[in-house]
Amino acid sequence: SSLVHHELVANYSHLFWVKGSQPELVPYMLLAHIDVVPASESDGWEAPPFSAKEIDGFIYGRGTIDDKNNLMGILQALEYLLLKGYAPRRGFYIGLGHDEEISGLNGATNIVRILKQRGVQLLFVMDECLPILDGIIPAIEGPAALIGLSEKGQAVIKLSVSVAPGHSSMPPRETSIGILATAVKRILERKPVSNAFVRTTTAVTFFNAGVKINVIPSLAEAYVNLRIHSAQSVQEVLDIIKDTVGDQRVKVELVNGFDPLPISGADDKAFGFQIIKKTVLDLFPTVTVAPAICIGNTDSRHFVDLTKNIYRFSPAWFKPGDFERFHGINERISTKNYEEMIVFYFNLIQNCDIRKLPEPHSSVHEL
Numbered sequence: 001s002s003l004v005h006h007e008l009v010a011n012y013s014h015l016f017w018v019k020g021s022q023p024e025l026v027p028y029m030l031l032a033h034i035d036v037v038p039a040s041e042s043d044g045w046e047a048p049p050f051s052a053k054e055i056d057g058f059i060y061g062r063g064t065i066d067d068k069n070n071l072m073g074i075l076q077a078l079e080y081l082l083l084k085g086y087a088p089r090r091g092f093y094i095g096l097g098h099d100e101e102i103s104g105l106n107g108a109t110n111i112v113r114i115l116k117q118r119g120v121q122l123l124f125v126m127d128e129c130l131p132i133l134d135g136i137i138p139a140i141e142g143p144a145a146l147i148g149l150s151e152k153g154q155a156v157i158k159l160s161v162s163v164a165p166g167h168s169s170m171p172p173r174e175t176s177i178g179i180l181a182t183a184v185k186r187i188l189e190r191k192p193v194s195n196a197f198v199r200t201t202t203a204v205t206f207f208n209a210g211v212k213i214n215v216i217p218s219l220a221e222a223y224v225n226l227r228i229h230s231a232q233s234v235q236e237v238l239d240i241i242k243d244t245v246g247d248q249r250v251k252v253e254l255v256n257g258f259d260p261l262p263i264s265g266a267d268d269k270a271f272g273f274q275i276i277k278k279t280v281l282d283l284f285p286t287v288t289v290a291p292a293i294c295i296g297n298t299d300s301r302h303f304v305d306l307t308k309n310i311y312r313f314s315p316a317w318f319k320p321g322d323f324e325r326f327h328g329i330n331e332r333i334s335t336k337n338y339e340e341m342i343v344f345y346f347n348l349i350q351n352c353d354i355r356k357l358p359e360p361h362s363s364v365h366e367l
């Protein structure tokens with residue numbers, strides 16, 4: 001289509017510009033990522049993780065909810081609009097990053113660099129993260145579409161213990177592994193069963209130690225992945241970890257991290273939030289729309305210089321057990337919900353063509 005300009009960024013990412021007929025309207029951006037985390041059939045998949053096999057109305061595969069559902073939903077919606085001869089009034093970008101799962105430092109950051117060079121400012125950015133939750137948060141009656149106004153910060157902290165190596169036939173009272181395991185356990189004990197929406201969460205994701213069966217290892221190290229709630233900072237969490245570990249033999253180092261992201265607008269004048277909310281309610285009238293914090297991290301955090309309004313939401317319908325499929329086994333999406341995703345983006349692009357939001361409905365009716 002002559003309306004669509006495409007360019008490759010950093011060899012594997014894609015940036016589309018869909019020209020609007022009214023260039024005075026500020027453009028917006030839809031993001032999705034191409035890459036996926038690994039998957040092995042031997043982990044217990046019902047279908048091979050890269051087969052996209054359909055079973056009982058579900059498409060099984062790594063990436064079906066993270067993030068091919070959004071990527072293909074956006075592209076199929078655009079294709080359908082163009083096939084129907086639709087010409088958008090408000091121009092928009094589609095950014096497809098190739099390295100989101102390793103924090104987007106090549107894909108998204110180069111897309112941002114290019115847009116900055118062109119002096120682009122965006123009305124809003126929409127990216128993955130929170131879905132429609134149906135029966136997942138007990139306190140919420142009925143399905144809820146949680147639109148992420150921010151996302152948590154992140155810190156990777158390395159805990160390590162170095163002691164003199166020795167012969168396993170004459171073991172010391174505490175080995176490096178034992179000292180470190182106790183320290184790590186103390187972190188988990190101090191943290192009640194975290195609810196990712198209301199707390200900073202802690203996950204021990206690497207534990208390395210040992211070189212030979214008959215050698216007391218000199219080094220034991222563990223990595224903790226923290227997702228930092230908007231009420232805390234990297235520094236605060238680092239201090240809490242040091243205090244919790246409370247053992248001088250355990251070295252605590254910040255490997256990398258970033259503070260929680262700024263909070264996007266959600267009031268009557270917040271164009272992006274209101275358009276997403278309208279599009280959700282048009283398609284899913286029984287759903288409650290609410291602002292929330294994205295519990296993971298996304299490429300959209302790189303776009304903070306291009307817009308103050310970044311929303312993390314996907315019209316994916318999650319029932320109990322579906323969150324565990326994120327980066328887990330048997331990741332899947334129903335064909336019905338995949339079609340709903342295409343319709344969502346098909347409607348969203350058209351809804352974004354209004355010049356400005358209608359005046360907020362005044363609660364006091366004119367007498």
Ligand SMILES: N[C@@H](Cc1ccccc1)C(=O)O
Pocket residue numbers: 100101102103104154296297298299
């Ligand atoms: N989205 C993934 C990958 C990621 C990691 C770190 C930063 C940004 C993205 C996650 O939240 O784990």
Ligand SMILES: CCCCCC(=O)O
Pocket residue numbers: 066100101128129130295296297298326
């Ligand atoms: C549920 C949080 C999703 C974070 C984005 C990702 O893992 O790609």
Ligand SMILES: [Zn+2]
Pocket residue numbers: 033066067100128
């Ligand atoms: Zn993702």
Ligand SMILES: [Zn+2]
Pocket residue numbers: 037066101327
């Ligand atoms: Zn992911």
